[in-house]
Amino acid sequence: MIAKILFxxxxxxxxxxxxxxxxxxxxxxxxxxxxxxxxxxxxxxxFALVPKTIDNPFFDVSRDGCMDQxxxxxxxxxxxxxxxxxANVEEQVNLIRSLIQNKSVDGIAVxxxxxxxxxxxxxxxxxxxxxxxxxDSDAPQTGRVSHIGTDNGSFGERLGKVLKQIQxxxxxxxxxSIPEPNILQRERGVRRxxxxxxxxxxxxxxxxxxxxxxxxxxxxxxMQEDPELTAIVPVMGAGMRSPIxxxxxxxxxxxxxxxxxxxxxxxxxxxxxxCNGLVGQLPYEMGAKSIEVLYDLYSGKSDPDDMPEFIAxxxxxxxxxxxxxxxxxxxxxxVGELRYVGYTLFGIVAAMATLFIGWAFxxxxxxxxxVAQPQFLIMxxxxxxxxxxxxxxxxxxxATSQVPxxxxxxxxxxxxWLLIVGFSLTYSSLFAKIYRVNLIFKSGERFxxxxxxxxxxxxxLSSLLFVNGAILLCWTLIDPLxxxxxxxxxxxxWDRPISSYGTCQSENxxxxxxxxxxxxxxxxxxxxxxxxxxxxxxxxxxxxxxVGMAMASLFQALISGVPVLFLVQSxxxxxxxxxxxxxxxxxxxxxxxxxxxxxxAYHAFKNLPVDHxxxxxxxxxxxxxxxxxxxxxxxxxxxxxxxLAEVVEKxxxxxxxxxxxxxxxxxxxxxxxxxxxxxxGKLMKSTAESxxxxxxxxxxxxxxxxxESVLSA
Numbered sequence: 001m002i003a004k005i006l007f008x009x010x011x012x013x014x015x016x017x018x019x020x021x022x023x024x025x026x027x028x029x030x031x032x033x034x035x036x037x038x039x040x041x042x043x044x045x046x047f048a049l050v051p052k053t054i055d056n057p058f059f060d061v062s063r064d065g066c067m068d069q070x071x072x073x074x075x076x077x078x079x080x081x082x083x084x085x086x087a088n089v090e091e092q093v094n095l096i097r098s099l100i101q102n103k104s105v106d107g108i109a110v111x112x113x114x115x116x117x118x119x120x121x122x123x124x125x126x127x128x129x130x131x132x133x134x135x136d137s138d139a140p141q142t143g144r145v146s147h148i149g150t151d152n153g154s155f156g157e158r159l160g161k162v163l164k165q166i167q168x169x170x171x172x173x174x175x176x177s178i179p180e181p182n183i184l185q186r187e188r189g190v191r192r193x194x195x196x197x198x199x200x201x202x203x204x205x206x207x208x209x210x211x212x213x214x215x216x217x218x219x220x221x222x223m224q225e226d227p228e229l230t231a232i233v234p235v236m237g238a239g240m241r242s243p244i245x246x247x248x249x250x251x252x253x254x255x256x257x258x259x260x261x262x263x264x265x266x267x268x269x270x271x272x273x274x275c276n277g278l279v280g281q282l283p284y285e286m287g288a289k290s291i292e293v294l295y296d297l298y299s300g301k302s303d304p305d306d307m308p309e310f311i312a313x314x315x316x317x318x319x320x321x322x323x324x325x326x327x328x329x330x331x332x333x334x335v336g337e338l339r340y341v342g343y344t345l346f347g348i349v350a351a352m353a354t355l356f357i358g359w360a361f362x363x364x365x366x367x368x369x370x371v372a373q374p375q376f377l378i379m380x381x382x383x384x385x386x387x388x389x390x391x392x393x394x395x396x397x398x399a400t401s402q403v404p405x406x407x408x409x410x411x412x413x414x415x416x417w418l419l420i421v422g423f424s425l426t427y428s429s430l431f432a433k434i435y436r437v438n439l440i441f442k443s444g445e446r447f448x449x450x451x452x453x454x455x456x457x458x459x460x461l462s463s464l465l466f467v468n469g470a471i472l473l474c475w476t477l478i479d480p481l482x483x484x485x486x487x488x489x490x491x492x493x494w495d496r497p498i499s500s501y502g503t504c505q506s507e508n509x510x511x512x513x514x515x516x517x518x519x520x521x522x523x524x525x526x527x528x529x530x531x532x533x534x535x536x537x538x539x540x541x542x543x544x545x546x547v548g549m550a551m552a553s554l555f556q557a558l559i560s561g562v563p564v565l566f567l568v569q570s571x572x573x574x575x576x577x578x579x580x581x582x583x584x585x586x587x588x589x590x591x592x593x594x595x596x597x598x599x600x601a602y603h604a605f606k607n608l609p610v611d612h613x614x615x616x617x618x619x620x621x622x623x624x625x626x627x628x629x630x631x632x633x634x635x636x637x638x639x640x641x642x643x644l645a646e647v648v649e650k651x652x653x654x655x656x657x658x659x660x661x662x663x664x665x666x667x668x669x670x671x672x673x674x675x676x677x678x679x680x681g682k683l684m685k686s687t688a689e690s691x692x693x694x695x696x697x698x699x700x701x702x703x704x705x706x707x708e709s710v711l712s713a
Contacts, residue, residue, distance in 0.1 A: 044076040047294045048099055049287055050092065050110040052137065052180075053210075054083040057263055058237070058283050059111065062135065065287030066109075079291050080105070087180075087210045089114040096121045100128050107294030108132045109148070109287075115139035115181050131297040131304065135286045137182040138310075145297065146307045148289045150281045152182045155260070155315055156189020156235065162277040162319055163194065163231055163258045165492065168326045170198035171230025174222050176215050176239060177205035186235040186260065202226055208238065215239030216248050223252050230256060237261030237278075240269055249274045262318050270318055277319035285313045325494050332398075332485075333501040333572045339395030342576070345584040349388040352588065353381040356595045368601045379429035379461070380594055387422025388587035390415040391580050398485065398502055408483030412504035413476050419583070420468045420516065426590055427523050428461040430547055434530040464523060468516065475512035481505065488570065501572050524551065546593040553589035557582045 049066045051059035066079035082099070084091035092113050099105050100121065108125060112118050112134055122142035125132040131145050138147040163173070173194060177187050187205055195201070203225070206218040216239055219232050237260050239245060246269075249257070259266065262280025270278055289311060296302040357378050364374040393414045403411075475481075481504040487497035531547040561582040568574035 044078055045295070045298060046078055046080060046105045047107045047109070047291050047298075048080050048082055048105045049135075049290060050096060050099075050108060051081075051083040052087045052092070052111045052113050054081070054085060056238075057241075057265075058261060058281075059083070059136075061263075061283040062111075062287035062290075065284035065289075066291045067287075069288035069291045073291070073295055077291075077295060079287075087113050089117050093117050093121055097124065100124050100130055103128065103130075105130065106298050107291075109135050109290035109294060110139075111136040112139040112142075112181055113137070115141060118142045118144075131294055133290060133293055135290045136281075136283070137180055139181065140309075145304045146293060146309060146311055148293060148311045149182070149286050149313055150315060151310070151312050152185035153189040153192075155279065155281070156186035156191075157193040158189075158279045158315060158317065159186070159233055159235065159258055159260065160190045160193030160197070160199075162279055162317060163233065163256060164197050164199075165494070166258070166276050166319065166322075166326075167230065167256055168329055168492075170200070172200045172202045172226065172228070173231040173233055174201065174203050174226075174229060175205040176208050176218055176232065176234040176236075178208050178210065178236065183235055190233055190235065199230075202229065205235070208234075208236070210238070212238040212240075212242040213244060216242045216244045219248050220251075223255065232257055234259050237263055237266055240266045240275070245269065246274055262316050267318060270320065273320065277317070280316040280318065282313050282316070289313065321494070325496075328492065328496050328498075330497070331499040333488075333499065334397045335395050335572055335576045336397065338573055338576055339397070342391040342395050342580040345580060346388050346391045349584065349587045349591065350385055352591050353385040356591060357381045359595075359599070363602060366602060368604075369598065372598055376429045376432065377594065377598070380426050381591060383422045383424070383426030383429060384587040384590050385422070386418055386425060388583055390418035390422070391583055393418075394576060394579060396483075398483070403483050403485075405482060408504075409476070409480045411483050412481035413472075416475075416481070417472055420472060420520070421465065422587075423520060424464045424468050424523075425461070427520075427527055428464040430550075430594075431523065431527040431530055432458070432460045434527070434533075434547065464519070467519060471512055471516055471519075475506075475509070479507050479509070479512075481509070486570075501570055503569070503572075524554070527551065546597055550590045550593045553593070554586050557585045557589075 047066070047070070049063060051062065053059065063079070063081040066081070070077045070079040082095055084095065092110070096108060096110060096118075099108060101124075107130060110118070110132065115138070118139045119142045122132055122139070122144055126143065133146045133148060134142075134144050135148045136150070138144075138149070140147070175187060175190060177183050191201060203222070206222075208215045208218065215234055219234075219239070222229055222232060232255060234240075234257075240259060240263075257275040258277045258279070259275050260279060260281075262278045266275070266278055266280075269275055293302070293307070293311065297304060297307070360369060360374045360377045360381075363369045393411055396411045483502060483504055485500050485502045488499040488501060490498050492498050527547065528551055531551070561578055564578050565575060568578060
């Protein structure tokens with residue numbers, strides 16, 4: 001029958017060649033000739049589908065697809081199915097060469113037995129103007145136009161996936177194979193998938209040499225060599241055609257068998273529990289696509305240079321679903337042991353804050369500490385600890401999806417409360433501290449008398465805490481953050497989620513986040529502005545430089561950390577680590593930048609007598625004044641030549657001489673007001689510097705008897 005078909009094809013092709021003397025041996029001329037005759041329905045267009053062997057039912061299905069597609073195309077297009085009777089390389093090469101030399105076909109699709117052996121015949125086909133593609137088994141080094149078939153590497157991974165789906169716990173496996181191009185690719189795919197899942201390949205794949213019964217015999221040998229073998233993966237379906245396949249399964253019912261292909265006989269055996277899973281190709285689709293591609297090349301619809309290198313066909317999976325599914329190994333993305341990193345960082349901040357608070361309290365009477373306002377230093381340290389304590393609830397792990405609603409609210413809202421309250425306490429204290437110093441120094445410039453009581457400097461702090469607390473309370477009562485667990489993309493073989501993560505969500509958090517953000521950003525702006533205004537005040541009184549550095553560290557942590565948090569929000573471990581280090585950097589930076597300069601100044605002053613401490617501060621202020629206002633040398637020289645005692649003595653003399661001439665209480669009070677503005681006011685007017693004001697306030701403050709005394713310029 002094949003000889004008749006070849007003879008008929010040769011006769012038709014010869015008549016066409018004789019009528020077209022201008023035909024070329026290359027693709028372009030070949031397509032022109034085809035376009036000239038395509039409308040001639042009396043001329044049959046023939047394509048050959050050449051399998052590895054014609055006695056394989058797999059290729060019989062490809063043949064059916066080729067012939068059905070030819071019938072659908074119509075116009076005299078037909079598919080022929082010549083091939084070797086066994087997987088013989090030489091026979092396949094000779095058959096293809098015969099088709100080319102006799103010009104009996106207009107295109108060839110071949111499943112390569114040996115890719116290297118096809119190189120010369122593909123060149124002959126190209127020179128003859130006959131497009132050649134491969135299907136099922138590729139030969140990319142030959143220069144074929146395209147390959148139609150299964151991605152065999154991915155196909156092998158599918159085999160491994162099905163095995164893992166049936167048996168999630170890693171075990172041992174072996175493969176039955178054959179050294180053909182597509183089968184070797186499957187081997188690599190199976191090995192790649194199973195090895196990365198922890199499986200162990202206990203021996204090299206065996207060569208079944210095209211013999212279905214030999215497949216089963218080799219499987220028996222595997223079990224004799226390793227009775228504890230978990231699974232065998234034949235990377236082709238030939239073994240299931242052997243009559244002794246069922247004997248093996250009956251002898252070793254506990255061995256898992258995942259087999260390539262899903263032919264009718266294999267599906268029947270799967271239905272009878274004689275294998276555990278099948279990964280099937282679509283040979284019908286391969287045959288149909290092969291003739292479709294060849295026809296497009298023949299008719300000029302496709303150009304060989306524009307054809308894709310690989311045209312993939314789909315795969316199927318068939319497996320027996322067990323009555324009891326394997327235990328689900330689910331990744332809950334828990335913080336786990338990483339929480340101890342957070343606890344350690346919090347411990348560092350808490351230890352530093354405790355030491356700094358103790359130091360400020362013990363040395364509160366030392367002049368350099370006293371002028372730094374210890375009460376505000378302590379509040380800054382407490383705020384930093386509270387802010388950093390938000391790390392503690394962030395390490396919460398649930399490990400299940402069953403978290404009581406009230407517990408979830410506590411877990412999610414507690415960090416917000418700690419962060420906002422700690423932030424308010426820290427930065428409002430810094431703001432109040434600098435604001436107090438600025439107010440005193442500005443009053444001196446205006447020759448004004450200012451009275452600052454303790455409750456007045458606590459107003460910014462208490463106001464910020466109150467407003468932030470009110471917003472947080474409304475958020476907690478109306479629409480609090482709740483802890484929920486969300487499934488990530490990805491299912492196991494039984495359509496069960498394999499990964500989830502816990503997160504805090506609210507119906508609509510924006511009505512609360514926006515005012516909180518605006519309010520606290522406004523606090524930062526005012527704190528920075530106050531620090532800027534106090535830039536010329538000696539650092540013994542106002543740490544504007546260090547406050548600015550603390551602000552810079554805050555903004556740097558936010559700018560670099562917040563975008564990263566958005567990127568890793570679905571990964572609790574990464575989210576936790578980024579957020580924890582952000583909080584740690586902000587809290588520790590504030591403590592170190594505020595307290596370390598004080599410690600350095602304290603060590604420079606601690607061994608000096610009180611009078612020497614006073615003179616050292618006075619001398620540093622004179623130097624600041626001279627540096628800041630070089631245009632007033634006369635008055636600066638006068639000030640520099642006077643000691644504090646002389647300033648006080650002259651001021652007291654003016655007061656004594658003036659009070660003698662006053663008789664009424666009101667006049668005496670007027671003179672009391674003039675006391676601070678007579679000599680001291682004139683001196684301030686001449687210098688007009690905040691440094692002198694700060695020194696005068698501190699040095700004259702010994703005349704006051706309590707914290708609510710009049711602080712006079």
